[in-house]
Amino acid sequence: MTGLDARVRLRRGAIDIDVSLRAGAGEVVAVLGPNGSGKTTTVLALAGVLPLEGGHVRVGDELWEEVGRRRTPQERHVGLMLADSLLFPHLRAVDNVAYGPRSRGLPKGESRTRALDELDRVGLSALVHARPRELSSGQAARVALARALATRPSLLLLDEPLAALDPDTRARTRSDLAARLTAYDGVTVLVTHDPLDALTLADRLVFVEDGRVTQTGTPADVLREPRSAYAGTVVGLNLYAAHGDSHGHVAIEGGGVLVTTDPTEGRVWATVPPGAVSLHRHEPEGSARNAWPLRITDVTLQGQSARVGLAGELTLTAEVTLESVSALALHVGQAVWASVKATEVRTYPR
Numbered sequence: 098m099t100g101l102d103a104r105v106r107l108r109r110g111a112i113d114i115d116v117s118l119r120a121g122a123g124e125v126v127a128v129l130g131p132n133g134s135g136k137t138t139t140v141l142a143l144a145g146v147l148p149l150e151g152g153h154v155r156v157g158d159e160l161w162e163e164v165g166r167r168r169t170p171q172e173r174h175v176g177l178m179l180a181d182s183l184l185f186p187h188l189r190a191v192d193n194v195a196y197g198p199r200s201r202g203l204p205k206g207e208s209r210t211r212a213l214d215e216l217d218r219v220g221l222s223a224l225v226h227a228r229p230r231e232l233s234s235g236q237a238a239r240v241a242l243a244r245a246l247a248t249r250p251s252l253l254l255l256d257e258p259l260a261a262l263d264p265d266t267r268a269r270t271r272s273d274l275a276a277r278l279t280a281y282d283g284v285t286v287l288v289t290h291d292p293l294d295a296l297t298l299a300d301r302l303v304f305v306e307d308g309r310v311t312q313t314g315t316p317a318d319v320l321r322e323p324r325s326a327y328a329g330t331v332v333g334l335n336l337y338a339a340h341g342d343s344h345g346h347v348a349i350e351g352g353g354v355l356v357t358t359d360p361t362e363g364r365v366w367a368t369v370p371p372g373a374v375s376l377h378r379h380e381p382e383g384s385a386r387n388a389w390p391l392r393i394t395d396v397t398l399q400g401q402s403a404r405v406g407l408a409g410e411l412t413l414t415a416e417v418t419l420e421s422v423s424a425l426a427l428h429v430g431q432a433v434w435a436s437v438k439a440t441e442v443r444t445y446p447r
């Protein structure tokens with residue numbers, strides 16, 4: 098049983114990375130953040146591919162790295178899976194998976210038995226003799242997962258493992274990955290852009306922005322109280338850095354005012370669920386205490402609903418039904434009124 102305790106400090110390109118990660122045995126930590134924020138760099142440092150300039154990597158009671166002392170990637174018990182599964186094209190699935198244990202000195206027969214077992218655990222018993230070109234993208238991803246786990250790593254690093262898959266395959270592979278990770282007793286660090294991956298696979302989320310951790314917490318913590326604009330978009334909420342007073346007036350930094358029935362004084366985060374935003378052609382009458390004339394910046398369809406981006410005095414995303422899209426003939430560039438009930442605006446200290 099081994100946990101992870103790491104602080105990764107290094108400069109990469111223009112950014113200065115300082116990311117701490119902790120996890121207990123069997124936990125999955127998702128690392129999320131915008132492009133170029135340092136996620137892959139962190140993973141490569143944990144794997145031993147990039148040397149630390151400060152900090153440390155400890156796994157269980159083993160010190161893998163501190164400045165001046167480092168184990169090579171081969172000396173770390175790490176499994177790595179990337180978006181591109183990078184299987185050896187000339188080797189059958191079983192030999193791709195057996196390669197890791199074999200190159201770590203496990204006898205041939207045992208390596209093969211272990212590979213067959215790992216392939217069975219990801220549901221690929223029927224394809225052990227297939228070569229990579231005979232596999233679908235989802236099957237190749239499973240072989241890559243089996244290969245990453247075949248050396249019995251204490252640390253499993255998954256960098257956008259599902260990013261190359263189409264949406265259907267992705268959903269199926271995600272649930273198989275979840276099942277396999279549940280049975281894995283090491284620590285998993287999962288880099289992803291996909292909120293669903295993070296919310297369904299991870300025990301803990303770590304947001305990294307511009308090389309720094311901006312929020313950590315369980316998915317439930319982050320869903321309830323996102324603490325950066327990026328975390329807000331991941332959990333699908335409109336999130337504003339603002340200043341609240343005791344009367345429920347919330348002045349958004351960057352412009353605009355919200356009214357809430359849930360006042361918090363001082364520096365606050367304010368959230369508005371997109372589903373709580375109503376759109377109108379004309380200024381709404383009645384009880385809504387938040388109403389703004391805004392312009393539509395984008396409309397994206399998601400199943401039976403649409404997300405409508407709005408800008409003006411403030412920026413806001415609304416989630417409306419497809420009926421509303423057609424009834425209001427919503428289109429980019431259109432001027433509309435948006436309203437939100439004061440009971441739907443939540444605030445919490447920043």
Ligand SMILES: Nc1ncnc2c1ncn2[C@@H]1O[C@H](COP(=O)(O)OP(=O)(O)OP(=O)(O)O)[C@@H](O)[C@H]1O
Pocket residue numbers: 109110111112130131132133134135136137138139
């Ligand atoms: N090989 C490299 N040499 C120098 N700088 C690099 C190299 N690879 C990445 N960088 C820079 O390091 C920074 C962090 O990149 P990194 O790949 O860790 O980000 P990321 O969060 O994983 O991004 P993405 O989500 O786009 O994969 C970026 O500013 C990037 O431009």
